[in-house]
Every structure is written in C-alpha cells, then in structure tokens.
Amino acid sequence: MKPLNEMRLKIESRSVNEAFGRSVVAAFAAQLDPNVEEISDIRTAVSEAVTNCIVHAYANSVGPIYIWSGIYENGIIKIKIRDSGCGIEDVRKAMEPLYTTLGGERAGLGFAVMESFCDKVRVRSKKGIGTVVTLEKRIKGRDSDA
Amino acid sequence: MAIKIISSSARISIYLNGEIDHHNAAVIRYEADEAIQASMPKTVRIDFSNVSFMDSSGIGFVMGRFRLVNGYGGKVEVVGLSERLYSMMKLAGLEKLVKLEKKQEKGK
Numbered sequence: 001m002k003p004l005n006e007m008r009l010k011i012e013s014r015s016v017n018e019a020f021g022r023s024v025v026a027a028f029a030a031q032l033d034p035n036v037e038e039i040s041d042i043r044t045a046v047s048e049a050v051t052n053c054i055v056h057a058y059a060n061s062v063g064p065i066y067i068w069s070g071i072y073e074n075g076i077i078k079i080k081i082r083d084s085g086c087g088i089e090d091v092r093k094a095m096e097p098l099y100t101t102l103g104g105e106r107a108g109l110g111f112a113v114m115e116s117f118c119d120k121v122r123v124r125s126k127k128g129i130g131t132v133v134t135l136e137k138r139i140k141g142r143d144s145d146a
Numbered sequence: 147m148a149i150k151i152i153s154s155s156a157r158i159s160i161y162l163n164g165e166i167d168h169h170n171a172a173v174i175r176y177e178a179d180e181a182i183q184a185s186m187p188k189t190v191r192i193d194f195s196n197v198s199f200m201d202s203s204g205i206g207f208v209m210g211r212f213r214l215v216n217g218y219g220g221k222v223e224v225v226g227l228s229e230r231l232y233s234m235m236k237l238a239g240l241e242k243l244v245k246l247e248k249k250q251e252k253g254k
Binding site for chain 1: 202
C-alpha cells in the first residue's frame, strides 16, 4: 500500500541527535492532529529505537541511522528506523523486558516501551548487516481526548 | 536538561528539569552520584515534576541510583510523576524497589 505522504531522514549515530530524531518524526506526525498522549507515544518509541542504534548497533563507532515515516489511510503512521550496524543475534531475547547486554544504566526496556506505546512493533535483523525496526500506530486524534 | 540538587545531612533532593534521554542521562547521573557519594544520605528523593519527556533512560537512571543507594542501606523516593511516567516506572517493576509518588494534579 502506498503512503499518502512520506519523509526520510538520515542522521549520524551521535547521542546528541536522539532529541532531533524523535522531534522530526513527531513534527511529521502532527499532520494527523494527534493528542498530547499520542505525540508523546511517538516521541518515546522513536527515542528508544534511535538510542538502540547508538548504544548497540554502532556501539564502538559512528554510523548512519535512516528514519523513514509514512502516513496512511485511517490515521495510520508507520516509522522505520534502520541501521547498518552489528545486528541482533537473538531478536526474541533482545525484545524480552529487562533483558540487556549492557547492564548498569540501561534498563533493558527499549522494546517493551516501544510495544506499550505503539500498535505494532516489528524487528528484522541480520548479524553484521543491520537492523530495521518498524513501528505502527493509529492516531485517533485530538477529538478523542475527552 | 537541568538538574538541581539540594543536600542536607539526612536527605538529598534531586530536581530534574526538561528531557531525559540516553544523551542527557549521562550528565545527570554524574552530578547525582557525586552528591550522593559525598554524603551517603539515608534518603535520596528524585523529583520528576518538571520533566517534560522521558524514555527508558529515565527508568535506567532510577534503577542505577537505587543500586547505589541501596548498596549502603539508604532508600530512594521518586516523586512528581505524571500518569505517563508513573506507568513507565511500573513497566520496570520499580514500585517494588522504590517509593513512587504521583504529581498532584493542578486545581485539585
């Protein structure tokens, strides 16, 4: 299905770009007239995916993060966050709540947060090739606030 | 992101302001730990009233401070949580480790 509108963004995997990445997607989503909660859901989910690229995919290097987003019928927004980093050995394990390969300050909740704030989260990864995270959410809009 | 720390002998209060993500967490972690380690207070209170955005890095921040403070027998209190931040903290099961307190709704 062809999106009604789409955008692309390429950023370097520097942590200072986390705020930029999530803000761009949130600004793009604004055309769906989301309510405050929905815009926070998108900002948070994108922030998790971009952070994963920075701390995991390109753990010891700086590489490109490709963000694509498309708007579809019925208020659906899809967001793809792709990297050409190290890839995930075991995606199912990586998506388990509280599982982290880093320990310490990382809660191991990145995917759990994405799942709780989006309708669908899909992860495709290949060792040594990279990872694509696809988020999907239906925006009900500001009329649904009440 | 800004952090303000008010310290007394028994208690340290950490006021967070702005957005907490992986990038900003590094700075607030450094400042918070320096203050905590200097006085090892019985209670560390972290105030989220003025946090406008938080991802799982904020959860990691609380978990990390819990480990540090729990290590010397102190306790952590997390206050000023919006409904959203409260549910994110619960996603991590943090209510079993620290005291979580919601923000007072305006006008109530």
